[in-house]
Amino acid sequence: xSQIFHRSTNTLARVTIFxxxxxxxxxxxxxxxFTRSDYITHAFVAREQPVQFSHKHHVGDVGLDCRxxxxxxxxxxxxxxxxxxxxxxxxTQIWKDSPxxxxxxxxxxxxxxxxxxxxxxxxxxxxFNHSIHVAKGVGCSTCHGRVDQMPLMMxxxxxxxxxxxxxxxxxERALRPKNEIFNTTWTAPSDQEERGKRLAKEYNIxxxxxxxxxxxxxx
Amino acid sequence: xxEPEPIMAEKEVLPIIVPGYTFATVTDKISAIVLTRKTPRxxxxxxxxxxxxxMCFLYAVSVLLIKGIGVWGVNIPVGWGFAIVNFVWWxxxxxAGTLISAILLLLKQDWRTSxxxxxxxxxxxxxxxxxxxxxxxxxxxxxxxxxxxxxNTMSIWPQFRSPLVWDVFAVSTYATVSLMFWFVGLIPxxxxxxxxxxxxxxxxxxxxxxxxxRGSARHWSRYETMYxxxxxxxxxxxxxxxxxxxxxxxxxxxxxxHTTIFPPYFVxxxxxxxxxxxxxxxxxxxxxxHLEDFITMRHLQNMAKVMLATGLIVAYGYSMEIFMGLxxxxxxxxxxxxxxxxxxxxxxxYGALILCNILTPQLMWMRKVRNSVGALFVISIIVNIGMxxxxxxxxxxxxxxxxxxxxxxxxxxxxxxxxxYVGTIGLFLTLLFLFLRFLPAISIFEIRTMLPAAEIKEKx
Numbered sequence: 001x002s003q004i005f006h007r008s009t010n011t012l013a014r015v016t017i018f019x020x021x022x023x024x025x026x027x028x029x030x031x032x033x034f035t036r037s038d039y040i041t042h043a044f045v046a047r048e049q050p051v052q053f054s055h056k057h058h059v060g061d062v063g064l065d066c067r068x069x070x071x072x073x074x075x076x077x078x079x080x081x082x083x084x085x086x087x088x089x090x091x092t093q094i095w096k097d098s099p100x101x102x103x104x105x106x107x108x109x110x111x112x113x114x115x116x117x118x119x120x121x122x123x124x125x126x127x128f129n130h131s132i133h134v135a136k137g138v139g140c141s142t143c144h145g146r147v148d149q150m151p152l153m154m155x156x157x158x159x160x161x162x163x164x165x166x167x168x169x170x171x172e173r174a175l176r177p178k179n180e181i182f183n184t185t186w187t188a189p190s191d192q193e194e195r196g197k198r199l200a201k202e203y204n205i206x207x208x209x210x211x212x213x214x215x216x217x218x219x
Numbered sequence: 220x221x222e223p224e225p226i227m228a229e230k231e232v233l234p235i236i237v238p239g240y241t242f243a244t245v246t247d248k249i250s251a252i253v254l255t256r257k258t259p260r261x262x263x264x265x266x267x268x269x270x271x272x273x274m275c276f277l278y279a280v281s282v283l284l285i286k287g288i289g290v291w292g293v294n295i296p297v298g299w300g301f302a303i304v305n306f307v308w309w310x311x312x313x314x315a316g317t318l319i320s321a322i323l324l325l326l327k328q329d330w331r332t333s334x335x336x337x338x339x340x341x342x343x344x345x346x347x348x349x350x351x352x353x354x355x356x357x358x359x360x361x362x363x364x365x366x367x368x369x370x371n372t373m374s375i376w377p378q379f380r381s382p383l384v385w386d387v388f389a390v391s392t393y394a395t396v397s398l399m400f401w402f403v404g405l406i407p408x409x410x411x412x413x414x415x416x417x418x419x420x421x422x423x424x425x426x427x428x429x430x431x432x433r434g435s436a437r438h439w440s441r442y443e444t445m446y447x448x449x450x451x452x453x454x455x456x457x458x459x460x461x462x463x464x465x466x467x468x469x470x471x472x473x474x475x476x477h478t479t480i481f482p483p484y485f486v487x488x489x490x491x492x493x494x495x496x497x498x499x500x501x502x503x504x505x506x507x508x509h510l511e512d513f514i515t516m517r518h519l520q521n522m523a524k525v526m527l528a529t530g531l532i533v534a535y536g537y538s539m540e541i542f543m544g545l546x547x548x549x550x551x552x553x554x555x556x557x558x559x560x561x562x563x564x565x566x567x568x569y570g571a572l573i574l575c576n577i578l579t580p581q582l583m584w585m586r587k588v589r590n591s592v593g594a595l596f597v598i599s600i601i602v603n604i605g606m607x608x609x610x611x612x613x614x615x616x617x618x619x620x621x622x623x624x625x626x627x628x629x630x631x632x633x634x635x636x637x638x639x640y641v642g643t644i645g646l647f648l649t650l651l652f653l654f655l656r657f658l659p660a661i662s663i664f665e666i667r668t669m670l671p672a673a674e675i676k677e678k679x
Contacts, residue, residue: 004413004426013431035372162374 041160046152047117051103059184060148066140066182073140077129081116084108119153120144127219136203137175141184142167148184168211172196175203233517235330235669240512242667249663250415252508253656261507262656269648276642279635280355288358290635297618297630302356303467304610305640308492309349309647310390310464311485311606313397314457315493316342320400321453324446330521332665333513337504337654338497339401344650345496346394348643353386355639382466389463393456400449406432407442407664461489468613474556475617478543484536491529491576492606498522498599500651502592504660513661519595523583526602530580533609537577552622564629565616568608575605 038044058064067073072080084107091101107114122128133143141147145156157163167174173188175196180186189195210216240248282290293300316338323331354363366387368376377384410432413425432438465485468476498519505514544557560569579601588594620627654660667673 004422010431032370158372160372162372165374 036158036160041155041158043155043158046150046154047119049117049152050114052100054151055147055153056149056151066184073130074134075131077127077131079130084114119155120159122159126217128217134181136171136205137178137181137199138167138171139174139176139181139183139186141186142174146184164217165212168216169208171205171211172200175199175205233515233520235333235515235517236666237512237515238671240670242670242672245513245666245670246411246415246663248510249513249659249661249666250412253412253659254415254417254421258656259507262652266649266652269645269652272641272645273649274642274645275638276646279638279642280351282635283355283639284360288356290633291639292630292632292636294628294630296621296626296628297615299356299614299618300630301632301636301640302352304607304614305643306349306352306356307464307485307610307614308607309345309352309643310393311461311489311492311610312496312603313342313345313349313393313493314461314486314489315497316340316345317393317397317400317453317457318490318493319497320404321450322457324450325454329669330518332662332669333515333518334497334501334522334661335665336401336404336662337500337651337660338493339397339404340651340654340658340660341496341500342397342493343394343401344647344654346390346397347650348647350390350394351643351646352639353383382463382470385463386467389460393460396449396453396456400453403442403446403449404662405658406430407434408659408662410434411663412659457490458486461485468617473617473621474544474550474552475560475613478540480536480539480543484533484539487529487532487536488606488609491526491533492603494522494526494529495599495602495606498526498595499603502596502599504655506592508655508660510661513666516590516592519592520589523589523595523598526580526599527583530576530602534577537573556617556620559620560612560616563616563620565612565619568612568616572605572608572612575601576609579605 034040058069059066069082069086070079071082071086072078084104087101087104088108091104095101103114106112134140143157147153172193173196176183176186177199205211291300291302293302316335319331319338320335320342323335354360357363365371366377366384368379377387406429409425410429413422413429416422416425462482462485465481469478469481471477501514501518501522505511541557544553544560548554560566579598582588582594583598588598615630619630
């Protein structure tokens, strides 16, 4: 009887067994990386806006406080998108004829709000509240990054649930004193661990079980 | 020394294989079904019907995926309807295959060799049917992978304290080990088919599946070690899988579910229904493929005896439930649950269950019944129905009236429930027909070791 398979099939069989392991492990690794990639999370992707508004200029160069525009950040769930009138507080005086600002003036004339492109978008099934984070010592730059260096706004974190939980499980790492909340250049001091614990006590941060309970965010 | 007096009069022991076969004729007879014999018309007919039923399944599942779980009859209070009833039923059926292949192997019950191959195939197909249900029942089946603990972007793990998660592991382990066991058992026979096949395609396909088996002494030595190891691995699964399935119920606090007797009683029920299914399948198979010489009356009688034994354990379970519910527990909810089971709106199901599972099988005490193929076939089907009813009574009847009369309700399956159920029977039969046509339904090499010729060699 003649052989059905060539001698090389033996080697091939061994290689496939070995290869299959690598393919399985490799693709699991690839999927794992892909689901966290910027392609999926849209982190570090600068979004075009209807007006060429630069946080770098307004925060970094001019030195505006976050709350000048995002007025409701300390009081409500949403930080608030400034109405056109806030822009016009200054821009009726400076750069008042700049062609770049025409959409802003148009909005002011017609009373139709500017359609900003949303950058930080959480799913609808997540209840997120800005005011509680600010009140409990989480600064803006912890989540939003160095906006004073961003000509166009972009996300610097994944906004995935593991990212939320990472902080909810260890809030001490991010806590700042009250006067540092809106400081975009704040970095954790070397003794943050100790300070964080003290601040957590001071702010009455809830127990971990509460912070990571499902219904804290999914209500 | 004088021979001890035989306690019982020597009975005529039926043979496991009808005498007169040689190594060659055994191989010829079994491999011919796959290789040379013309595919019988009945096979096409059977496959066509099974496949049509299977299409019902695809239809029902498509509607379910498009419209959602509302097409089923489940709702509060009966959140677990046909899906869970059928899941437990199918998983239970699978258990006989594992028992036959693993435990009977370790106990050196030679008679298993004639039926283990298709009993194992039956296990696999039953597990496939069973596995479909909990996944569909999730509501969003496309997220079924959430059941597995993997490093996800949500940074959460499945609830390991929930028996439903244990189920995932129990059933997937069971499916994997059963598949391995079945395939390893097939390898020497696949090599036989490869060697006997005519035509390039068949040779290559069987050749690849045989994985280079040459039948050398070293191959056999390793093979037997491997097979025993797998049998050792599969043995605890016979007990553990249905134990875990029973935890789905027993861990809860619902009267009718919250019972410590559930694990052993579920395992016995599983083996009971599994043997009934093996019987239901083996009787037509041996008839249509003329395999009466290999699957003899001895096998049918042994299976009948196993069914009698496990059926009595199940009967004990039922009596304990009644005893605990009505007399011993002193708990009004338990008592009500038991009375509701017997006399409530679903009382007829309980009556039918007792009739099918407890009373009818007692006929098998009679030798005349055990010797009648027709009677065994009918009884095995009745037991299959009875075991399905048992799961229906446990799942639906316990749920529909719980502690609060204000939250009572009734359950009735919709046509999509029925189509899904009938559909999985179609899936099961389709796979079975394909298996019968393309793989040796009886283990050739193990039957060969049963021949007198093999025995002489061992005793030299």
